[in-house]
Amino acid sequence: MFNVMLTLLFAMIMGAGQLVLSQASKEVFALGGLSINALLTSKWLWFGIFIYGFAMIFWVYILSRFDVKYAYPISSTAIFFTAIFQAIIQRNMPSGSYWIGLALVVVGLVVLSIDKKI
Template identity: 35%
Template sequence: MKSYLLVACSVILGVLGQLFMKKGMTVLGPLGDPSIMTAFAIVFQPWVFGGLVSYGLAMMIWVAVLSRLDLSYAYPLLSSGYVLVAIGSWWMFGDQISATRWAGILVISAGVVLTAKK
């Protein structure tokens, strides 16, 4: 049970990382010419920085998951992140999700359920 909780935490932190970075880039706007200053502005934008921290925590938890579960079992469970990012982006940013995308999300969800059955 603890392993599943670790997987869920890793997935949720990864999803939050994506949503936070999108929020930060929305604040910054479209990127211009790449430069060191642009890189610093991106990394130290508070939302982006929070997303990077979230990703780092997700990675550390994922290492714990890998020490407990078979990779062929655990890795497909990360696909639930695709579903959560789509729902989060719809909720936070008003992203339009077509019926075709919802169908894809359903297929991914079915795959996660099938994978989770040992």
């Protein structure tokens, strides 16, 4: 169960990273497009790179403890956390069909976890 919690934490970090990189893309293109100067001076981009770098190190740690065939599907809950964080932080609520799709992902994760105690 601890490994599942670590993997869910990883998914949350990835979800947060998506929002940061989304903000970075807005900032970079507001500074004049995809230029070297805009990329080098974007604080949001550097913060996003830091988050993703940390997440990848954390992911390697998770994989040292948890079989990838179970960890990877659980990590796909990042899409759920991204939607939740976006709804809370950016006040941008996804559509009903989006939530139905996310529910199907969760059902799939439950089905995957039936074959072994994780």
